[in-house]
Amino acid sequence: MAAVSRAQADDESGKPPMRLPISSGNVPTTISSQSNENVNITGCDDEDRSSAAEDLTVQIMVSEEDGYALNDIRESATGTSTYLHSVTNGTDKGHRVGPATKKLCDDILAKSRHRDGSIYSDVDLLxxxxxxxxxxxxxxxxxxxxxxxxxxxxxxxxxxxxxxxxxxxxxxxxxxxxxxxxxxxxxxxxxxxxxxxxxxxxxxxxxxxxxxxxxxxxxxxxxxxxxxxxxxxxxxxxxxxxxxxxxxxxxxxxxxxxxxxxxxxxxxxxxxxxxxxxxxxxxxxxxxxxxxxxAVEATVEVLISEVQSSFNLSVGCLSSGFNEEIRLFDGAVAESCSLKRSVVAVLKNSSIDLKFKVAALSSSSDHQHCCSFKAKTHGHDNQEIKNDFVIISVKLTWSTLPGSFSG
The missing domain is CATH 2.60.40 (Immunoglobulin-like)
Known part of the structure; x- marks a missing residue:
């Protein structure tokens, strides 16, 4: 018989191991999988595993009183991670098991709303x-x-x-x-x-x-x-x-x-x-x-100086080899100033690339500049960009996160 195990809450704190919010309440939620992918089947050999997964139904008990939704994980026979998305605010509903390629969780925790004040209730119980x-x-x-x-x-x-x-x-x-x-x-x-x-x-x-x-x-x-x-x-x-x-x-x-x-x-x-x-x-x-x-922490600081005339500035950031751009600034600059400080996580042994687009207010064309920095654990890096409009000074400060903070 196929079985999927789940962690139990700590008796003293009510908190699940590794903080996976798995409830032990009394409202059943059924999560069903119709395929043999992304499900870990125990208690059967390799030949039986595929057929057993076809009709697998996982019964998980969730109650609104517990105040949290399930975000459980299974490892499939192929090693692919899968999340089981669960109830929202204690509502009983079924979810199909699927690979965690786009979303880890889109559920709102029960008793977490600000407008009705429920997030401030039961603060010593949940x-x-x-x-x-x-x-x-x-x-x-x-x-x-x-x-x-x-x-x-x-x-x-x-x-x-x-x-x-x-x-x-x-x-x-x-x-x-x-x-x-x-x-x-x-x-x-x-x-x-x-x-x-x-x-x-x-x-x-x-x-x-x-x-x-x-x-x-x-x-x-x-x-x-x-x-x-x-x-x-x-x-x-x-x-x-x-x-x-x-x-x-x-x-x-x-x-x-x-x-x-x-x-x-x-x-x-x-x-x-x-x-x-x-x-x-x-x-x-x-x-x-x-x-x-x-990953390490990169703090990006940009100083604008010697501004000759007002201009439009766009600053984008690519990090860790991904194509998703982080927009750090997009607006007009009229005088010398410092842009807001930005903090970016960067994978070790990778890099961070800053892309600057500078254009006169009356022009549709722009000048593009790129600064690249290789990730490191500590220290500072500096680069400078000069053109007809402005001097842009870029400072990157590298740090790891502290193991604890008592402030």
């Missing part, structure tokens, strides 16, 4: 609310570049043996995928933030105030203002979100776009981008992410 300190609304106190110039390195053959690359999560883009307005512009505000194991306080990726909303339409990219530091992916990461469409004079009149929190577990496809959809009552947001197995 493991993810305790672990990620949901009641603390402060921003992460850990800054980037914390180990850019350490004094305790043991160097062997030019390599630091003390500070290792970390598993990290990288955001490439955030897109307004669906809105309730057809073909129209909307005023959008709110935030998307992550909480990780190093410092579970809010590390904002997007943070837009209601007093200064952005004007976007369906399909628009939303400029990322963060993260302020690298995101640890050695274990689960919680993505917290509350974004709204401004619709009236008062906040109560606004349309809720997305609201809640979702978990990304550290099992699954590594070192390749995937799309993570956050569904909501008033639309959806698509985030392109990647989980990088061995």
């Amino acid at each position: 493991w993810w609310k305790k672990e990620y300190r949901i009641a603390d609304r402060n921003e992460s106190r850990l800054e980037a570049m914390s180990l850019s110039d350490p004094t305790d390195c043991v160097v062997r053959d030019g390599t630091c043996m003390t500070h290792d690359p970390f598993s990290m999560l990288q955001f490439y883009s955030v897109e307004l995928a669906e809105i309730p307005v057809d073909g129209g512009l909307v005023e959008l505000y709110g935030y998307i933030a992550v909480r990780d194991d190093i410092d579970s306080l809010l590390n904002y990726v997007i943070n837009i105030s209601r007093d200064d909303p952005i004007v976007v339409e369906e399909g628009s990219l939303i400029n990322m203002t963060g993260p302020k530091r690298g995101i640890d992916m050695a274990d689960s990461v919680l993505i917290e979100h509350d974004m709204r469409i401004k619709a009236g004079e008062e906040e109560k009149d606004d349309i809720q776009l997305i609201d809640g929190a979702s978990l990304i577990a550290h099992e699954g496809k590594w070192d390749q981008p995937f799309t993570f959809r956050i569904p909501g009552d008033g639309g959806a947001v698509d985030i392109i992410l990647s989980c990088l197995l061995y």
Whole structure:
């Protein structure tokens, strides 16, 4: 008889091993697979494994009282990772098992909504609310570049043996995928933030105030203002979100776009981008992410000086050999300034490429420049770009993530 095992929650904390949120409640959810791919069959030999998988049904018990949705993983006979997507807010529904090539999870955790206040309830009862300190609304106190110039390195053959690359999560883009307005512009505000194991306080990726909303339409990219530091992916990461469409004079009149929190577990496809959809009552947001197995933190700082005349500037970033571009800046520059600092995760033994497009305001053509930097554990790199408009100074600071933070 075919069987699929699952981890049990720790009796004392209610938290599953490795923080895989698997419930032991009393509402059954059936997850069925109709193919013999991406399923690990135990208790039968190789000849029986294929036929046994054809009619495999996995019974998983999930209850809303547990306050989290399942994000379980299986290893198939071919070694392909598979996620079982489960219930949202305790709703019983079936899911087909499929390969984790595009999305790890698109479920919203139960009791995680901001608008009705449920995210602030039961903070001492639900493991993810305790672990990620949901009641603390402060921003992460850990800054980037914390180990850019350490004094305790043991160097062997030019390599630091003390500070290792970390598993990290990288955001490439955030897109307004669906809105309730057809073909129209909307005023959008709110935030998307992550909480990780190093410092579970809010590390904002997007943070837009209601007093200064952005004007976007369906399909628009939303400029990322963060993260302020690298995101640890050695274990689960919680993505917290509350974004709204401004619709009236008062906040109560606004349309809720997305609201809640979702978990990304550290099992699954590594070192390749995937799309993570956050569904909501008033639309959806698509985030392109990647989980990088061995990565370092690159902090990008750009100084604009000797500006001869106003110009348009676009700064894009390609990292770790992927084709997904990270938009660091896109706008007009009129005087000397520093662009916002950007933090990018870069796979070890790879590189980061910065692409600059400079164009006069009255011109449709642009001048393109590229700066490339090979990843390293610590230290700084500098490059300078000169043209008829401006001097652009680029500084990259390399760091690993700290193993812990007590701030």
